[in-house]
Amino acid sequence: MSSVSIPAEVTKSISASRKAIEGGSLSLTSLVQHFIGQIELHNPKVNAFVAVYGNEALAEADRIEQKIKAGTAGKLAGAVIGIKDVLAYQNHGLQSGSKILDNFVSQFTGTAVQRLIDADAIIIGRQNCDEFAMGSASKNPWFGTVKNFANPEKVAGGSSGGSAAAVQACMCHASIGSDTGGSVRQPAAFTGTVGLKPTYSRISRWGLVAYASSFDCIGPIAHNVEDSALLLEVMAGADTHDSTCSSKPVDAYSKAELSGKLKIAVLKQSFSEGVQPEIKNALNTKIEHWKSLGYTVEEVDFSLLDYLLNIYYIITTAEASSNLSRFDGVRYGYRSEKATDLESLYKLSRSEGFGPEVKRRIMLGTFVLSASYYDAYFTKAQKVRRLVKEQTEELLSKYDFLVCPTTPTVAFGINEKVDNPIEMYLNDIFTVQANVCGIPAISIPLGENADKLPFGLQIMAGAFQESKLLAFAKQNEISTLA
Numbered sequence: 001m002s003s004v005s006i007p008a009e010v011t012k013s014i015s016a017s018r019k020a021i022e023g024g025s026l027s028l029t030s031l032v033q034h035f036i037g038q039i040e041l042h043n044p045k046v047n048a049f050v051a052v053y054g055n056e057a058l059a060e061a062d063r064i065e066q067k068i069k070a071g072t073a074g075k076l077a078g079a080v081i082g083i084k085d086v087l088a089y090q091n092h093g094l095q096s097g098s099k100i101l102d103n104f105v106s107q108f109t110g111t112a113v114q115r116l117i118d119a120d121a122i123i124i125g126r127q128n129c130d131e132f133a134m135g136s137a138s139k140n141p142w143f144g145t146v147k148n149f150a151n152p153e154k155v156a157g158g159s160s161g162g163s164a165a166a167v168q169a170c171m172c173h174a175s176i177g178s179d180t181g182g183s184v185r186q187p188a189a190f191t192g193t194v195g196l197k198p199t200y201s202r203i204s205r206w207g208l209v210a211y212a213s214s215f216d217c218i219g220p221i222a223h224n225v226e227d228s229a230l231l232l233e234v235m236a237g238a239d240t241h242d243s244t245c246s247s248k249p250v251d252a253y254s255k256a257e258l259s260g261k262l263k264i265a266v267l268k269q270s271f272s273e274g275v276q277p278e279i280k281n282a283l284n285t286k287i288e289h290w291k292s293l294g295y296t297v298e299e300v301d302f303s304l305l306d307y308l309l310n311i312y313y314i315i316t317t318a319e320a321s322s323n324l325s326r327f328d329g330v331r332y333g334y335r336s337e338k339a340t341d342l343e344s345l346y347k348l349s350r351s352e353g354f355g356p357e358v359k360r361r362i363m364l365g366t367f368v369l370s371a372s373y374y375d376a377y378f379t380k381a382q383k384v385r386r387l388v389k390e391q392t393e394e395l396l397s398k399y400d401f402l403v404c405p406t407t408p409t410v411a412f413g414i415n416e417k418v419d420n421p422i423e424m425y426l427n428d429i430f431t432v433q434a435n436v437c438g439i440p441a442i443s444i445p446l447g448e449n450a451d452k453l454p455f456g457l458q459i460m461a462g463a464f465q466e467s468k469l470l471a472f473a474k475q476n477e478i479s480t481l482a
């Protein structure tokens with residue numbers, strides 16, 4: 001679209017973009033044109049965006065550029081952001097990657113997105129994901145598969161795969177995803193980007209399509225820690241629309257600094273058999289580096305790790321089966337044309353409108369909540385969730401951070417793990433702990449394998465310790481500008 005050459009730096013950093021616009025060396029309009037051009041070029045292959053708001057973005061660029069010149073612009077002026085198809089944005093489509101929400105248009109803008117807009121960010125489009133954010137591969141049955149920009153035969157991860165691939169392919173500065181069990185961090189690891197899941201309740205969930213309400217978090221995917229911190233700072237904070245949203249003050253995350261000698265716990269299972277050797281080696285190199293800085297680094301054995309996936313998949317499917325009951329063919333989106341009465345309307349609309357993974361989870365969730373199995377599965381999982389939370393909190397009272405690889409492997413092939421949901425679920429082994437406990441966690445690039453596929457380092461901290469977490473992540477990030 002645009003023939004103006006745009007330096008890579010301003011496409012990969014919000015602050016660099018802002019500075020260049022303020023200094024007069026870059027126009028926001030030409031930057032938006034550049035991103036639209038990148039989307040036109042790469043999206044047919046990558047399939048990261050399901051809708052692009054090009055004209056609106058250009059109109060906004062003009063308006064915001066004036067504000068920058070007048071010195072009245074918000075914190076995110078100069079930023080171009082994509083949003084996952086689970087976030088409500090007034091008068092824009094919202095489908096949660098599902099046919100059941102065919103042609104659904106949002107009537108309001110959710111809090112997180114509204115705060116981005118109020119801070120003068122430009123929303124450039126809506127991004128592909130796993131249906132209802134259920135999955136690890138962004139192989140969407142209705143919108144097609146998101147491809148990894150480093151290798152189109154590999155997945156970009158999920159469920160915020162479109163959001164991560166869009167950043168990886170430099171189609172926008174950053175994306176806003178959602179993370180219920182790793183959906184921001186795992187795709188970030190697979191695409192060499194930074195993915196942040198904040199503390200549960202740090203960002204309002206109003207306007208986020210619910211998957212599992214006691215786990216769901218909105219989080220940014222960006223090229224660097226600084227942008228992630230800035231986006232969190234803008235989106236976080238009390239909201240009268242979400243009574244679970246924390247009213248704790250929001251720190252200046254983008255200015256956070258580290259102090260003192262840190263104590264780092266490394267999860268013993270980071271070195272277990274299923275973890276790829278390149279990932280173990282890169283983690284060992286990091287450990288040596290931390291030791292050389294005088295930090296205490298100790299291996300810890302988290303004995304409840306084996307139960308994490310069970311807890312996660314029991315409780316999230318139970319919550320999902322309840323949350324998704326509202327999609328009945330009457331109130332929203334898709335309605336089966338074959339229905340002959342109310343019951344067949346419900347049954348046919350739901351059978352035709354939901355894809356296989358969503359159906360599997362609704363059935364599993366309904367089963368674990370059924371009268372005969374409630375105590376055996378749901379109640380037990382809630383109890384073990386409490387134990388995991390307590391054990392993790394105890395650990396994080398002794399150490400500043402708990403670290404491990406974000407995923408045991410690099411991005412897998414598009415046709416791998418398709419017939420085996422359990423194998424797919426195992427990919428979440430390291431990411432679900434933070435959601436089970438509600439603590440913040442970040443994935444930053446840790447390295448690449450010989451085939452240039454990236455992998456990530458996950459850092460977890462105690463609840464509401466995002467400042468410390470982001471400062472440590474910044475200290476350990478690999479420059480993506482190289």
Ligand code: GLN
Nearest residue numbers: 133135179180181182183
């Ligand atoms: N991969 C996990 C799942 O399939 C995480 C999903 C998420 O965080 N939304 O449930």
